[in-house]
Amino acid sequence: MRATMLLSPVIPKLSGKLIVLASGSPRRLEILRNVGIRFEVVPSWFKETLNKGLFKAPHEYAVETAKQKALEVARRMPLKHLKTPDMVIGADTIVTIDGMILEKPIDKQDAYRMLSRLSGKEHSVFTGVAIVICHEKENGVDYQMIDFFEETKVKFAHLSEDMLWEYINSGEPMDKAGGYGIQALGGMLVEYVHGDFFNVMGFPLNHFCKQISLIYNHRTTSSNQDSASVGLSHNSPHNTSILTQPPPNLTAQSSQSPTSSPIHNSSPSPIQIHHTQDGPSSSPVHKVKRKGSEGTADESSWKLPDSLFTHTAAECERQDSENTTLPQTTSREQAIELSVAEHEASEPNKEDLEKITELVDGFKASKALFTASRLHVFDLLQSRPGLDATQVAQEIEASVKGTERLLEACVSLGLLKSKERTSQKTVYENTRLAAWFLWSDAPFSLHEYIQHCNNTLWPLFSHLESAVREGTNQHEKAFGKKSKDIFQDAYFSSKEVKLRFMNAMHSIAKVTGKAVATAFDLSSYKTACDLGGCTGAMAYEFTTAHPGLSVTVFDLPAVVEMSEHFHPLHTDNRVSFVAGDFFKDELPKADLYILARILHDWPDEKVHVLLSKIADACKPGCAVLIAETMLDGQTPYSAPQSVNMHAQTEGMKRRESQYADMLSKHGFGCMRVVHTLNFLDVFIANKM
Ligand SMILES: C[S@@+](CC[C@H](N)C(=O)[O-])C[C@H]1O[C@@H](n2cnc3c(N)ncnc32)[C@H](O)[C@@H]1O
Numbered sequence: 033m034r035a036t037m038l039l040s041p042v043i044p045k046l047s048g049k050l051i052v053l054a055s056g057s058p059r060r061l062e063i064l065r066n067v068g069i070r071f072e073v074v075p076s077w078f079k080e081t082l083n084k085g086l087f088k089a090p091h092e093y094a095v096e097t098a099k100q101k102a103l104e105v106a107r108r109m110p111l112k113h114l115k116t117p118d119m120v121i122g123a124d125t126i127v128t129i130d131g132m133i134l135e136k137p138i139d140k141q142d143a144y145r146m147l148s149r150l151s152g153k154e155h156s157v158f159t160g161v162a163i164v165i166c167h168e169k170e171n172g173v174d175y176q177m178i179d180f181f182e183e184t185k186v187k188f189a190h191l192s193e194d195m196l197w198e199y200i201n202s203g204e205p206m207d208k209a210g211g212y213g214i215q216a217l218g219g220m221l222v223e224y225v226h227g228d229f230f231n232v233m234g235f236p237l238n239h240f241c242k243q244i245s246l247i248y249n250h251r252t253t254s255s256n257q258d259s260a261s262v263g264l265s266h267n268s269p270h271n272t273s274i275l276t277q278p279p280p281n282l283t284a285q286s287s288q289s290p291t292s293s294p295i296h297n298s299s300p301s302p303i304q305i306h307h308t309q310d311g312p313s314s315s316p317v318h319k320v321k322r323k324g325s326e327g328t329a330d331e332s333s334w335k336l337p338d339s340l341f342t343h344t345a346a347e348c349e350r351q352d353s354e355n356t357t358l359p360q361t362t363s364r365e366q367a368i369e370l371s372v373a374e375h376e377a378s379e380p381n382k383e384d385l386e387k388i389t390e391l392v393d394g395f396k397a398s399k400a401l402f403t404a405s406r407l408h409v410f411d412l413l414q415s416r417p418g419l420d421a422t423q424v425a426q427e428i429e430a431s432v433k434g435t436e437r438l439l440e441a442c443v444s445l446g447l448l449k450s451k452e453r454t455s456q457k458t459v460y461e462n463t464r465l466a467a468w469f470l471w472s473d474a475p476f477s478l479h480e481y482i483q484h485c486n487n488t489l490w491p492l493f494s495h496l497e498s499a500v501r502e503g504t505n506q507h508e509k510a511f512g513k514k515s516k517d518i519f520q521d522a523y524f525s526s527k528e529v530k531l532r533f534m535n536a537m538h539s540i541a542k543v544t545g546k547a548v549a550t551a552f553d554l555s556s557y558k559t560a561c562d563l564g565g566c567t568g569a570m571a572y573e574f575t576t577a578h579p580g581l582s583v584t585v586f587d588l589p590a591v592v593e594m595s596e597h598f599h600p601l602h603t604d605n606r607v608s609f610v611a612g613d614f615f616k617d618e619l620p621k622a623d624l625y626i627l628a629r630i631l632h633d634w635p636d637e638k639v640h641v642l643l644s645k646i647a648d649a650c651k652p653g654c655a656v657l658i659a660e661t662m663l664d665g666q667t668p669y670s671a672p673q674s675v676n677m678h679a680q681t682e683g684m685k686r687r688e689s690q691y692a693d694m695l696s697k698h699g700f701g702c703m704r705v706v707h708t709l710n711f712l713d714v715f716i717a718n719k720m
Pocket residue numbers: 519537538540541563564565566567570586587588591612613614615627628629630633
């Protein structure tokens with residue numbers, strides 16, 4: 033209430049402004065929405081990897097992370113979304129105890145470690161908040177930064193082992209700082225809270241409202257002042273004052289000269305762990321700034337009537353309040369055009385050179401990774417870290433010279449770490465990346481997918497020029513065999529190739545499945561059919577995430593007969609398998625049809641055949657969920673993947689708007705999309 037009182041005088045000033053929350057946290061969204069602020073959600077790509085040792089106090093780390101998150105979004109939006117926000121809000125929440133910072137647990141053991149440390153003790157929750165105000169100037173954008181933090185003390189009751197594990201097994205701790213969520217089951221662990229409860233949830237609402245009020249009230253009373261001189265003290269949660277000169281933390285920065293902070297975004301890794309959920313626009317048309325153009329442009333790459341995207345069905349109304357978004361409406365070409373124009377007059381800089389080298393030499397990095405994986409280098413160093421090149425060469429039956437070069441290449445790619453044991457001897461071990469993804473039994477092993485890339489996609493890619501010239505897949509040139517339907521004619525023609533393909537799909541589905549399964553609230557669906565569900569890996573993620581859901585995996589007979597090799601140890605009788613051809617046979621009845629990495633395999637005519645069969649099987653309210661990377665999604669690899677689909681299957685990647693267009697022709701509406709943390713974009717639409 034108090035927050036609303038403080039905020040209400042400034043709400044009219046905020047309305048009509050493009051306010052952006054640089055966070056995908058549903059809790060932050062809910063807190064801000066509840067006070068009536070209209071905003072878009074563009075979660076930051078800034079990775080939370082600042083060196084904690086560099087900060088004198090824990091809250092400084094949270095504030096710096098919040099600043100970097102907000103700045104990243106403020107800088108990205110004019111280029112990527114072709115609109116400049118008026119205000120970007122970033123936040124970062126950490127839990128500290130005994131001088132240690134606890135962030136989000138990486139697995140159950142980590143959650144156990146955190147929660148047992150908190151048991152019976154008082155700890156502090158800090159949220160750092162950064163507010164970036166953007167000022168469009170003739171030749172770019174100036175950024176003004178206001179930051180602060182809030183501390184809340186929380187005491188946990190003594191937690192028995194049983195309580196701890198029951199809570200951990202509920203799954204709640206996994207995406208929360210300190211391993212608990214105070215607003216849900218975690219609230220039962222808490223004895224007392226001293227301070228702002230919302231701060232523990234992830235956003236210090238009261239402090240934020242005071243800051244906003246100060247910014248806007250001050251602005252109106254000092255309208256002659258340059259905006260950069262309007263500032264607020266920070267890092268003093270109980271003692272906010274207005275300054276007439278900018279404090280050191282409040283700096284105006286040009287978009288063309290990056291922040292003076294030593295911390296920069298690291299470049300995206302091959303497997304994008306970015307998360308973007310661009311929320312529905314609060315104002316229907318935002319200003320799009322184009323070089324050389326004074327006018328505004330409505331973002332009208334959407335050909336469809338708005339009504340298709342308005343949430344009319346009951347499900348849609350409920351889902352509208354969640355982390356969903358209307359499809360992206362700006363075009364990548366416009367962004368490229370803009371950035372080329374901006375750099376026309378200048379020399380190439382270091383980043384340009386790095387970027388172009390990365391592109392030209394990218395194949396060398398991929399092939400070095402494929403080779404090390406094929407030779408089981410990561411398996412070997414996982415079980416026996418600390419071997420030198422001679423020992424590795426002996427184990428993988430390769431030359432010492434060649435092995436030395438390969439190991440050094442893996443070190444430079446961040447896949448291995450090397451240590452000089454003596455001046456003569458360097459030893460090697462897997463990095464965190466290799467431990468997560470590269471050895472055969474890694475938690476998210478991509479080993480089999482990498483083999484598929486090496487054995488199947490690499491030969492196809494070497495005939496890319498023919499694929500482009502001829503407009504056909506390249507199986508005949510690459511493997512000496514013509515194939516019309518690559519699944520039936522190529523992948524499943526031998527048991528070895530089929531198993532390799534299934535293993536590859538299985539490993540990708542295991543990495544991406546959870547994020548796909550949890551992208552939307554699916555609690556109203558009882559039955560799902562995973563079309564082309566292959567080994568069932570995705571289906572098991574859906575049943576794990578949704579206790580009330582049963583999933584039928586529908587795939588070709590050649591696949592279903594091998595699927596039992598992939599069943600998890602504790603099989604779930606909510607997953608069943610049906611063999612058939614989704615173009616020809618009747619589809620199993622379901623409330624929800626899942627198409628994970630299916631439609632990109634096929635040209636438009638085939639997609640329409642499949643969608644029309646799904647539409648016939650769907651009652652109003654039933655849904656279709658498409659999971660794949662989309663051209664206007666967040667991964668920069670989507671367009672190269674489209675080239676890959678073309679050479680492989682004569683399929684293609686599509687824009688969200690293309691899927692929307694296609695789905696609308698089959699009577700679907702209420703369309704929403706989420707760009708998940710794990711690589712895939714997830715699109716859902718309801719039968720109207
Ligand atoms: C690219 S894989 C995707 C597998 C899985 N959905 C995933 O996300 O990991 C395509 C799947 O579609 C299946 N498929 C291809 N043609 C099919 C058809 N006509 N009927 C049923 N399934 C088919 C393949 O067997 C394969 O399992």
